[in-house]
Amino acid sequence: MRRLRTALCDRLGIDLPIVQAPVGSAAGPELVAAVSEAGGLGMLALTWQSPDQARHSIRRTRELTTRPFGANLVLDFPVDDLLTVCLEEKLPIISTFWGDPTPTHARIHQAGTLHLHTVGDVDEAVRAVNAGVDVVVAQGWEAGGHVRGSTTTMALVPAVVDAVDPVPVMAAGGIADGRGVAAALALGAQAAMLGTRFLAATEAATHEVYRQRLIAATSPDTVHTTCFDGGWPNAPHRALRNTTLQRWQAAGSPTAPLRPGEGDVVAVNASGKDHHRYEDLMPLPAMTGDLAAMALYAGQSVNLVHDVLPAPRHSRSGRRHHRPAAKPGVVTHAPSAVLFDVDGVLVNSYPAYRRIWSRWATLRHLDPDVVWSHTQASGRSTPSRWGQRVRLDSSPRGDPKEGVGLATQQRLCRRNARPCVKDPDVVRHRRLRSQGSISVLNTRMTWA
Ligand SMILES: Cc1cc2nc3c(=O)[nH]c(=O)nc-3n(C[C@H](O)[C@H](O)[C@H](O)COP(=O)(O)O)c2cc1C
Structure with a gap:
C-alpha cells in the first residue's frame, strides 16, 4: 500500500488514500475515529446539528483519536455558526457541498484550514478552484445520498482532474473496495471517498433495519429520485426502492402535498420526535416504526456491500503495511x-x-x-x-x-x-x- 500513498495523503496527514464520506447523521464520532485510526480520513457531517452538538461531536471524536479528521457542511443550509464552531475547535479539514463555496472559503482559509468542496460537473469544479478551494471532490452520479451532477464517476473524475490540474482531486461515487480505490487513483484522483460502504460499518450510526436492507440490495434497487425531499427540497438523491418510493412512483410521482401517505408518521426517534414519510432522514439507531419506509440512501456500490464490518476493515483493504499493534487492553478490530x-x-x-x-x-x-x-x-x-x-x-x-x-x-x-x-x-x-x-x-x- 505504500505505493498508493499520494501527495494528498501527506497534505491531509493520513496513511491511506481512503476518505470516509460525511454520510449525514450516520457519520458520528465512532465511525470517524475508527476510520482515522485505521489510517484513512474520517469526516463528521455536522449540518443538521446545533452548534453545541457539533462542538460535542468534535470533542468526542478527539477523545477517540489523535489522528486528523474533518467535518462537512452542506451550503444549502445556514451553516455559519457551525463553521465558527469548527474553526474555534481548530479542525484541520473542512469539506463543503451543494452551493457556492466562495463565502465559506474566505473564513476557512483565514483560519489556515484545508478546504475540500464536492462537485458534480467540470464547470462546478472550475468555479470551486477559482473560489480558492484546496481539494476538489468529484462525485459521480452513481453515488449514494444527495447527488450533485449527472455524470458517472468514471467519466467525471479524469475530466475534473484535467480541468483543475494541479489542484488535487478525490473521487466519490461507486467505490466500495480496494479495486475501486485503485481505479480512482488510475483516473488521476489522489484519494477515494466512500460513503455507502461505510453505512454498513459496525461503527456507523445506522439502524440494523437499514444495514440489512443495504446488505440485501443490489445496484438496480437504487433509484435516483427527488422523492425524499422533506427538509431538503430540490435536491436529487439516490436511495433504495422501498414502499414509500414505490407508492409514489405508482401514483405518477406527484408533488407535495398530493403524495400517497403524505404526512404519515413512519418513525419516532429516541426522544419521541415524529418523523414523516417523505423526510430526508435515514433510519438511525433507537428509532422505532416502519423504518424501511424511510429514506434508505444508498449508491450503486451497494452491490459490493455484503457484510456489516468494522470500519478499519474497509479502510485497510489492500493495505500491506500495518501500523504497530494496539496497546494492551485496548479493543481493536x-x-x-x-x-x-x-x-x-x-x-x-x-x-x-x-x-x-x-x-x-x-x-x-x-x-x-x-x-x-x-x-x-x-x-x-x-x-x-x-x-x-x-x-x-x-x-x-x-x-x-x-x-x-x-x-x-x-x-x-x-x-x-x-x-x-x-x-x-x-x-x-x-x-x-x-x-x-x-x-x-x-x-x-x-x-x-
Ligand atoms: C446516507 C448518505 C448521507 C450523505 N450525506 C452527505 C452530507 O451530509 N454531506 C456531503 O457532503 N455528502 C453527503 N453524502 C454524499 C457522500 O459525501 C458521497 O459523495 C457519496 O456517499 C459517495 O458515493 P458512494 O455512496 O457510492 O460511496 C451522503 C451520502 C450518503 C450515502
Whole structure:
C-alpha cells in the first residue's frame, strides 16, 4: 500500500488514500475515529446539528483519536455558526457541498484550514478552484445520498482532474473496495471517498433495519429520485426502492402535498420526535416504526456491500503495511471469529478463518497460533490455541450472544425455555456456509 500513498495523503496527514464520506447523521464520532485510526480520513457531517452538538461531536471524536479528521457542511443550509464552531475547535479539514463555496472559503482559509468542496460537473469544479478551494471532490452520479451532477464517476473524475490540474482531486461515487480505490487513483484522483460502504460499518450510526436492507440490495434497487425531499427540497438523491418510493412512483410521482401517505408518521426517534414519510432522514439507531419506509440512501456500490464490518476493515483493504499493534487492553478490530460449538464448548478450528487470522497476526508480530476471543458476556478476552476447546462464558442465561453458533443459540434457548431470537448475522452466516463461502460472525478480538 505504500505505493498508493499520494501527495494528498501527506497534505491531509493520513496513511491511506481512503476518505470516509460525511454520510449525514450516520457519520458520528465512532465511525470517524475508527476510520482515522485505521489510517484513512474520517469526516463528521455536522449540518443538521446545533452548534453545541457539533462542538460535542468534535470533542468526542478527539477523545477517540489523535489522528486528523474533518467535518462537512452542506451550503444549502445556514451553516455559519457551525463553521465558527469548527474553526474555534481548530479542525484541520473542512469539506463543503451543494452551493457556492466562495463565502465559506474566505473564513476557512483565514483560519489556515484545508478546504475540500464536492462537485458534480467540470464547470462546478472550475468555479470551486477559482473560489480558492484546496481539494476538489468529484462525485459521480452513481453515488449514494444527495447527488450533485449527472455524470458517472468514471467519466467525471479524469475530466475534473484535467480541468483543475494541479489542484488535487478525490473521487466519490461507486467505490466500495480496494479495486475501486485503485481505479480512482488510475483516473488521476489522489484519494477515494466512500460513503455507502461505510453505512454498513459496525461503527456507523445506522439502524440494523437499514444495514440489512443495504446488505440485501443490489445496484438496480437504487433509484435516483427527488422523492425524499422533506427538509431538503430540490435536491436529487439516490436511495433504495422501498414502499414509500414505490407508492409514489405508482401514483405518477406527484408533488407535495398530493403524495400517497403524505404526512404519515413512519418513525419516532429516541426522544419521541415524529418523523414523516417523505423526510430526508435515514433510519438511525433507537428509532422505532416502519423504518424501511424511510429514506434508505444508498449508491450503486451497494452491490459490493455484503457484510456489516468494522470500519478499519474497509479502510485497510489492500493495505500491506500495518501500523504497530494496539496497546494492551485496548479493543481493536480483527477478522471476526467463527467458533463452533460442542455442547457449549467452543472450538477454534475453522481453517479459512485460521488463514485470515494467521496473516493478520503475522503482520502485527503476534503469535499466529494463538487466537484471542472476546465475548460480550464477560467483556474479557480468552487466549486459545487452534483446535483447542475453549469454554466461553457466553450464555449462562440462554441469551443469544456474539460468537455463538446458531445451533448453540437454539440449544441454549430450548434448555432455558426462552424464545430463540434469530440473530440476522447468524442466519446469514449459516446461509453463506451452506453455499460453501467463508463467512465470519461479528465477534471482536481484544488484546490481553
Ligand atoms: C446516507 C448518505 C448521507 C450523505 N450525506 C452527505 C452530507 O451530509 N454531506 C456531503 O457532503 N455528502 C453527503 N453524502 C454524499 C457522500 O459525501 C458521497 O459523495 C457519496 O456517499 C459517495 O458515493 P458512494 O455512496 O457510492 O460511496 C451522503 C451520502 C450518503 C450515502
